[in-house]
Amino acid sequence: MKAPRFAYTRVTTVADAVSLLRQHGDDARLLAGGQTLLATLNMRLSEPVVLVDITGIEALHGVAVQDGFLRIGALTRHVDIERSELVAQRLPLLTQAVPFLAHAAIRNRGTFGGSVAFADPAAEWPACALAADGELILSNGTNERRVMAGDFFIDLYQTDLHPDELIIAVEFPLPGRQRRFAFTELARRHGDYAIVGIAVAGDISGGVMGDLRIVFLGVGNTPMRALGAETALNGKRGDPAVLAAAIASLSEDIAPSDDLYTSAAAKSHLAGVLLQRAVKSLLHEGETP
Amino acid sequence: MTDKVLTRITVNGVLHERWVEPRQHLVDYLRDELGLKGTRSGCEHGVCGACTVRIDGDIVRGCLTLAVQADGARVETIEGVSDSGEIADLQHAFLESNALQCGFCTPGMLLTADALLKSEPAASREQIREHMSGNYCRCTGYHAIVDAVESTRETRRLAGCGGDRHE
Incomplete structure (x- = not known):
């Protein structure tokens, strides 16, 4: 379908965007890459009065290393992350995840901040933000505050972002030399939303895993951190009994629901399969999960 | 407004x-x-x-x-x-491989395939399938399309003009 009527305006500063958000309240929507927003408008799932195009805010673009963090500007496109040498060297989790993210034509426009703000529980970036201890930088035009990804995703499409705030960037602490990452997911068609996906970070020393972050996508109302599985695997090697215990603990960690194609039981099973693959990849660096 | x-x-x-x-x-x-x-x-x-x-x-x-x-x-x-001839080889390959029937999806297929061949001139058949998975064709069953993209990859490789990224 065609989108409903709306007004369109461009801003070049965070302050101007915030001022429009305050003026229009719930009737205003921020437009970045638009790869989710425009689809929902076309399906008439939402009818905003005004779209505020923020892509002209220069300060929100780009990837940089500063003060011990890898900083991904909110308006950085998926394709910019895909092609970034800096990201590949400093936070390869994102490089591993990006091929799963929709298709090239979508990755050429969709943005990192847009995906995190929308907080789809089946999306890749929210799960990666959680697994790599990302901190969100939020601004209301005058004040900035930092929120850990673990505190940001509250419930289905609900985040800690205030109605008059923008995500400025996500900052990731630069991983130490022992930190390794794995990302994989299962989808019916390559590039579709995942049935189940997993993002894992962990220190590997002498074949032993430590300080793990195990995060699933598509199996709950938010990206789901699997604390039980982390506990089962921390300080261990990936032998079969340990893996079996970790998989068993997933029943406490995740809460998948049935959808049109896949039952909750099948998703739980697949989560275990992915956990096994991700741990194997983590322990044998370079192996594709 | x-x-x-x-x-x-x-x-x-x-x-x-x-x-x-x-x-x-x-x-x-x-x-x-x-x-x-x-x-x-x-x-x-x-x-x-x-x-x-x-x-x-x-x-x-x-x-x-x-x-x-x-x-x-x-x-x-x-x-x-089409007019510039930039993707004439790809269009020819689609024709040769019967990679189109009704033609509705073809313009999107051609531009999508060309983007891959320019960014990944040595793309494998698997990479081609993954890259093209965002484009629907309701006629051909896709194999002929992948064939056409693969054959264009070879043509461009032999012609030695496949290495420039347009992005």
Whole structure:
């Protein structure tokens, strides 16, 4: 379908965007890459009065290393992350995840901040933000505050972002030399939303895993951190009994629901399969999960 | 504020100034305002890929892009790349491989395939399948399309012109 009527305006500063958000309240929507927003408008799932195009805010673009963090500007496109040498060297989790993210034509426009703000529980970036201890930088035009990804995703499409705030960037602490990452997911068609996906970070020393972050996508109302599985695997090697215990603990960690194609039981099973693959990849660096 | 917005968009090398409704998709702008009917409007929510065009060299979904967002940009459509001969080899390969039947998806397929062959000149068959998975064809069953892309990859490799990225 065609989108409903709306007004369109461009801003070049965070302050101007915030001022429009305050003026229009719930009737205003921020437009970045638009790869989710425009689809929902076309399906008439939402009818905003005004779209505020923020892509002209220069300060929100780009990837940089500063003060011990890898900083991904909110308006950085998926394709910019895909092609970034800096990201590949400093936070390869994102490089591993990006091929799963929709298709090239979508990755050429969709943005990192847009995906995190929308907080789809089946999306890749929210799960990666959680697994790599990302901190969100939020601004209301005058004040900035930092929120850990673990505190940001509250419930289905609900985040800690205030109605008059923008995500400025996500900052990731630069991983130490022992930190390794794995990302994989299962989808019916390559590039579709995942049935189940997993993002894992962990220190590997002498074949032993430590300080793990195990995060699933598509199996709950938010990206789901699997604390039980982390506990089962921390300080261990990936032998079969340990893996079996970790998989068993997933029943406490995740809460998948049935959808049109896949039952909750099948998703739980697949989560275990992915956990096994991700741990194997983590322990044998370079192996594709 | 729902008023029309003045946009200046360079389409296939020609600058067009038009007042457009903010809600108008780029694909409808191209088809209805400019009469360029090669770009197809299919699912209108970003799934089928029939509306694929280039903005500033990158392929995008014409139904997930507003015309006003293309203000100041350089847009290329199937008409532009056909007339320039830029993808003549790919078009020929589609014909040779029977990679089109009704032709509805073909403009999107061609632009999508060309983007891969330019960024990954040595793309494997598997990479081709993954890359093309965002474009629906309801006639061919895809194998012939993948064949055509693969054969163009070989043609370009032999011609030694496959290494330049357009992005």
